[in-house]
Amino acid sequence: MIQHSSPDERRPANDGPKAAARNRAALVVAAREVFSAAGLDAPLSMIARRAGVGQGVLYRHFPDRGALATAVLEENVRQIEEATAVEGATLTDVLGVVTWHAVESAAFIGLMHADGAGGRSGIRAHASVLSERVERSLRGRLPAGHRLGAGDDLMLALAMVTGAVTGPTREERERRALAAWRLLGVEVGPVHPYGG
Amino acid sequence: MIQHSSPDERRPANDGPKAAARNRAALVVAAREVFSAAGLDAPLSMIARRAGVGQGVLYRHFPDRGALATAVLEENVRQIEEATAVEGATLTDVLGVVTWHAVESAAFIGLMHADGAGGRSGIRAHASVLSERVERSLRGRLPAGHRLGAGDDLMLALAMVTGAVTGPTREERERRALAAWRLLGVEVGPVHPYGG
Amino acid sequence: MIQHSSPDERRPANDGPKAAARNRAALVVAAREVFSAAGLDAPLSMIARRAGVGQGVLYRHFPDRGALATAVLEENVRQIEEATAVEGATLTDVLGVVTWHAVESAAFIGLMHADGAGGRSGIRAHASVLSERVERSLRGRLPAGHRLGAGDDLMLALAMVTGAVTGPTREERERRALAAWRLLGVEVGPVHPYGG
Amino acid sequence: MIQHSSPDERRPANDGPKAAARNRAALVVAAREVFSAAGLDAPLSMIARRAGVGQGVLYRHFPDRGALATAVLEENVRQIEEATAVEGATLTDVLGVVTWHAVESAAFIGLMHADGAGGRSGIRAHASVLSERVERSLRGRLPAGHRLGAGDDLMLALAMVTGAVTGPTREERERRALAAWRLLGVEVGPVHPYGG
């Protein structure tokens, strides 16, 4: 057992427990950015640094990489559900929000549909639950007789669009996402973060 | 100086230059399998082991991970081009071959279209060349007035299909690939490795 | 995936495969010393450094801490068995060797008898096998009617002696070991590493 | 400056100074259990949690791990002294109590005799004082001419017995302790926590 002490070395501010919620949120934001920029394998230390917290805080809030990734997806889904809940929202409107998230979280939104090779099954498990929540949101706004109404076509189309979303810049990714929807003959509303 | 080496230390046979080509091929095969099973981040040592060669041989043939990944894609492309060269091949036939490779190399075929964030730009650079070769092959068999004839639609569609290819088993992945093509209204021939 | 390269930075000598056996032995020696001085929880990096090898070498030879500890015990047992095999060796002689190892590996020889709380069960499992080998060695030299001949008394006595072996210096530990045997009324020969 | 604190953030009751003594006692009990179950290296946070207090409280009462371990031993010694103080107590009676503690605190009672390598010298220092108190207690009840009367034999025997106390269950440990005393030819009374 080695003691880690060095009791006098100045210590950065400790904002106390009040910071907890703020830190968690900062971590989710940082994770979205870092995962998006550096891939799902990005060093967790990079995320902690970007969030302005110590490594320990990251681990306190998220026991592992999967929990962090899941939290980002969870946040995406929450916003999609909010958009869906808006009075009079159409499928077109909701797809705009979904597309925004696909574009923004490009690097790993695909996980929501992936369940295959490559380990990471912890993420996948929860992702499939999230996927169902997205499907429920979309299906609730799907007009009768819509061309994506049959079988799995709705989520398959979403997987196709997110799969096609690549490119170095946000603009390029959005361009590709819209082109993909067009190819599927599906109308998409303005690409927004949420509600509206 | 003291003689340390004793001539009996067994050492695997050195088959001379003949082995070189065989080793290279074994590495590409092993890489396809390992990347597919364990993701693009799989340890290179795992690939060397699976190929039955030492680590050094891997480095002799492929200076870095990207070169290896590229070699796998290169091989895919070569087979697609062969299929295209067959007298009387239709777009439908060629798409069957393309789809086979998409299904088989699911884990990283997406790289062919990706050029964005996430490092690995070495792979991306060459991948884009390969992508163009695939496009040339397909476009040569594209009937006038085909719905994917305009702009980037052809490669976008391919990106969409490969993006939708997920799932733990080969069968599931093939099912999804075919469903994706169907949703795009494109006919696909039998899903084969190459020509025929 | 992050590359760890820095291909020019001078690299310490690599003596090649020939060093493998030497390294393994150096690690066992270093482990005995370090475990003995700093306890079973000593940083493995300290052992690697003391052995003059990189961390990776340690892990190549011993996948985990338990394997290393076991290797030290294994070596102890081997020497005890050698001492037993000497023509005409008496219990008294063998106990001298056993005592030497108890004194030398004080910090963790106790593991050979411990099987209780505190995790580390990987070590314990193998240790119990080693313990049996020691018992077999001793029992083979146990005169009929010896006071430790009944039941578990032989190994219990050994546990008692090793349990009593404490102290900062080798001399102090040997003094205590001999005092403990005396208290048990058992004669012990000269305290030697092995054979004779 | 903006008011961040909202008065509704629930905060566990602060029972005032009265709680201090209760907390200290709870910590000692928790420490005995945790050290016993998880070893002397168990995380301090685990002890605080088991005691039902915050980490800070642990540090208020015990500045470091050693202080906590010492407190547990101190408590053991106090009980042994109480047992000794009983009118008419014999060595046999007192050894019963001593044995109970040896069995109960198996994991670290050995510290009382250890003073050697392996750091933790803070604990050792105080432990040696405690060791002397135990010795005084026992010696006061040692009949003239007892076989453990000479030199250090009394404490050596105790070290031997505690060193032999291993095993996963309390029963197994007690069995071994009694067998060890028997092997030393020393009679031991009923194994009890304290006095009587």
Add this chain to the structure above:
DNA sequence: AATGAATGAGGATTCATTCAT
């Protein structure tokens, strides 16, 4: 030309300790 051991940097993870509330 091949083998596979060695190096060591980098990322993951755990706790001891402090401190705002």
Add this chain to the structure above:
DNA sequence: GATGAATGAATCCTCATTCAT
């Protein structure tokens, strides 16, 4: 006086890469 979140150093462990043989 108590709580428990935050910090960050230390340790673990894994490979990419080199190189003696």
